[in-house]
Amino acid sequence: MSRWEPGARERLVVAAVDLFTEQGYDATTVAQIAERAGVTKSTFFRHFPDKRELLVAGQETLSRLLAEGIAEAPAQASPLEAVADGLLRASSAMTQANRELGPRLKAAVAASAELQERDALKSVGLAAAMTAALVTRGVPDPTAALAGELGVLAFKRGFAAWAESGGGAGDQAAPTSQAQHEPKRELADYLQTALDELRAASASLG
Template sequence: MARWEPNTRERLVRAALDLFVEQGYDATTVQQIADRVGLTKMTFFRHFPDKREVLFAGQETHARALTEAILAAPAGATPLEAVRAGLKGLASLFTDTHRAMSAQLRTVIAANAELLERAAFKRAILVQAATAALGERGVREPAAGLAAELGISAFYRAFDQWAERPGEEMLADLTRQALDELLATAAGLVSDSRPVDGSSTAPLTA
């Protein structure tokens, strides 16, 4: 069997992540990234507008997969069922090949305020994509936005677990579990009539 070689785009992502971890994001240049994989700076810019976007490669693909899977959910699906379908479609893009890279990615982003801001923007894009897809299915606000927020929150919680704990668990399974946990927590908040300070409203008895 021929040895699989990553394409140019993925080679640049891997090189950038390694350099960011080794010497820091700010200290790494585009030239160094290109040199690491034996490519030119011009080749780098054919794939990415700058070094920051290397860390967010695939954003359009992720939003598209999420949208298409939500729209493809059965006609009778509830908003949350449609979101579950969307999350399954999104999670299917991430394989074990990406797991180690994802752990590096989280480390690099967490250490840089600019990257944290860009990551928040990507998350907002996914929420917007899910909300819009639900809207196309006839789901109105605030239900569409709330279902989308819950779904993307579950995905990010699951993604963190998936990146941190290499093992047999699939991202799709972790995402499903995370969404179930969030829904159970939300239901508990609705049924809990105690004041926010945790004190009891029941009358005192002797």
């Protein structure tokens, strides 16, 4: 069976993150990203309007999956239970490639004010998608907005924990006996744990 090769869009994202990490966001040009990815500049612009938008590749799909999961939650589900269903649906779109890219992307964002701004806008977009889905279910606006914000925070915290847990060298470093007795945790598990922690933290606010 032939080895799967990522498409141009995926290669552009990986190339950009690598270059942002190696030489900084400001010093990286679209031409360099295209060259590293093995495509032309015109191919780059067919996928992205500028280099900043590489950071939010897949945001539209992620927003749609979050909203679909919330919409299809049981009628009796609480707002946060519906959000949990949205997170579960969204986790289905995350692959091992996303996991491996996560820490590198985090480092690139941390080193660039412009990427931090774009990352914040991405969070706003995801929260808006979840809030709208909850409102459609009949959840009052303030409650829906709070649940949407908690959903975004749970996704970011859970994804970061999943990505940093490895799946590569980190998993291989675990003792054999431990690996045999501990089930492999999927992204959905990390997202649910993060949401449960935030739910408990919210309850403690009084």
